[in-house]
Amino acid sequence: MTRTIFRNTFLVGLLVLLMCAGLVFLVQYTQTMEETYAALQQEAVYAEQGMLLGGTEYLSSLGQVNRVTWIDGDGGVLYDSEFPLPIANQKECAEVRAAMSSGEGQGIRTSESSGESTMYYALKCDDGTILRLSRPLSAVREAWLTVSPVLVLLVLVLLISAVLSFRVARQIVKPINSLDLDNPDLNTYPELSPLIRRIQEQKQTIQEESDRREALRREFSANVSHELKTPLTSISGFAELMAEGVVEDSKVQEFSRDIYKESQRLIVLIDDIIKLSKLDEEAVGPELEPVDLYELAGQVLDSLRPLAETQGIELHLAGSRTVISGVYQLLSEMVYNLCDNAIKYNHPGGSVSVSVTGQAGEACLTVGDTGIGIPPEHQKRVFERFYRVDKSHSKEIGGTGLGLSIVKHGAQYHGARVELESEPGAGTRISLIFSINDQGGQED
Numbered sequence: 308m309t310r311t312i313f314r315n316t317f318l319v320g321l322l323v324l325l326m327c328a329g330l331v332f333l334v335q336y337t338q339t340m341e342e343t344y345a346a347l348q349q350e351a352v353y354a355e356q357g358m359l360l361g362g363t364e365y366l367s368s369l370g371q372v373n374r375v376t377w378i379d380g381d382g383g384v385l386y387d388s389e390f391p392l393p394i395a396n397q398k399e400c401a402e403v404r405a406a407m408s409s410g411e412g413q414g415i416r417t418s419e420s421s422g423e424s425t426m427y428y429a430l431k432c433d434d435g436t437i438l439r440l441s442r443p444l445s446a447v448r449e450a451w452l453t454v455s456p457v458l459v460l461l462v463l464v465l466l467i468s469a470v471l472s473f474r475v476a477r478q479i480v481k482p483i484n485s486l487d488l489d490n491p492d493l494n495t496y497p498e499l500s501p502l503i504r505r506i507q508e509q510k511q512t513i514q515e516e517s518d519r520r521e522a523l524r525r526e527f528s529a530n531v532s533h534e535l536k537t538p539l540t541s542i543s544g545f546a547e548l549m550a551e552g553v554v555e556d557s558k559v560q561e562f563s564r565d566i567y568k569e570s571q572r573l574i575v576l577i578d579d580i581i582k583l584s585k586l587d588e589e590a591v592g593p594e595l596e597p598v599d600l601y602e603l604a605g606q607v608l609d610s611l612r613p614l615a616e617t618q619g620i621e622l623h624l625a626g627s628r629t630v631i632s633g634v635y636q637l638l639s640e641m642v643y644n645l646c647d648n649a650i651k652y653n654h655p656g657g658s659v660s661v662s663v664t665g666q667a668g669e670a671c672l673t674v675g676d677t678g679i680g681i682p683p684e685h686q687k688r689v690f691e692r693f694y695r696v697d698k699s700h701s702k703e704i705g706g707t708g709l710g711l712s713i714v715k716h717g718a719q720y721h722g723a724r725v726e727l728e729s730e731p732g733a734g735t736r737i738s739l740i741f742s743i744n745d746q747g748g749q750e751d
Contacts, residue, residue: 347428626663644710649676
């Protein structure tokens with residue numbers, strides 16, 4: 308942080324210094340140009356007067372500093388202090404034309420032969436001739452460079468700015484580094500109070516979330532232990548009785564069926580726990596593929612039809628072909644768990660309806676039943692792991708208590724949302740809503 312503050316502060320100072328230096332040099336250069344033209348103008352006036360008295364001999368004395376050219380009214384050169392005659396006609400030169408028309412003219416031109424730029428000033432004399440004085444632009448630059456000591460001063464100021472920037476950066480960061488975040492004193496640095504409060508609020512939020520997760524972990528561990536212990540206790544008890552020989556031969560087959568039933572329950576529970584672990588780690592495995600929800604729902608209902616017939620429950624499927632991109636096995640388990648719950652928690656002679664629709668970039672699969680329903684105070688928790696609304700009823704019908712939790716996590720994996728509507732005694736509707744904007748979903 309110190310480096311960032313130092314760098315930014317130093318760059319701001321450097322930028323200000325460069326802008327000031329550029330402005331100073333620009334003003335100085337412009338002023339030097341104006342002073343040079345003024346000097347050429349004054350010398351031209353003196354040269355005109357001296358020429359009237361001393362002729363070209365006076366002009367020769369001026370050529371030591373500036374180039375002097377005497378031009379007649381037609382542009383012909385009568386005298387030049389640097390070049391021998393004849394010299395090309397100067398009538399086309401801008402400053403000469405200006406002097407002929409308005410009495411004086413000035414300009415800067417670059418020589419084609421030497422490539423040097425020269426400042427010119429031309430003055431029209433009383434006899435109609437033109438007196439022109441010129442000075443190389445390099446001379447102006449040399450005069451401008453007389454302000455070079457300013458460069459040294461700027462470098463010195465830059466060094467001082469760097470030192471001050473570093474000290475300021477350290478002073479700014481020092482209070483932050485010295486803060487005791489566990490027991491901050493808001494009165495020591497009032498300017499940091501908003502930052503400290505936000506840090507404290509964030510720490511509190513993190514702590515609350517950590518406590519919540521720890522509570523869920525403990526609850527999950529307790530539930531897993533209980534759910535695993537129950538079938539294992541039954542299996543162990545049946546096996547012990549059979550091993551001690553206290554089971555009549557006529558009861559051995561019944562005990563074996565009970566052991567098999569509890570074993571299957573244990574296997575299903577472990578499978579569900581593994582599925583949830585994979586969903587938590589987002590390590591489902593298979594790649595996404597096109598899945599027709601309508602066809603999938605039909606296959607799930609066909610597999611559950613024998614269970615539904617034992618309770619006299621009718622199964623219905625409505626909708627149309629709707630394709631999303633997803634993991635087929637996971638989607639199948641989600642729909643199976645919803646339909647399985649709808650059958651198990653239904654009234655004898657009731658019905659389960661599954662509908663699949665797709666519109667406005669969304670695919671919706673809804674499972675509705677005419678069962679016992681879910682009380683409002685339990686609806687927010689039914690998707691938690693091992694949560695049961697009526698534990699006695701749930702024990703009678705079986706299940707691991709993880710079905711809806713798998714539905715919830717599977718929906719999160721597919722970027723879908725889950726909506727629940729339920730009324731005690733009137734049934735439950737659970738909808739899975741998938742986005743098909745980027746999945747190529749379609750309806751037939």
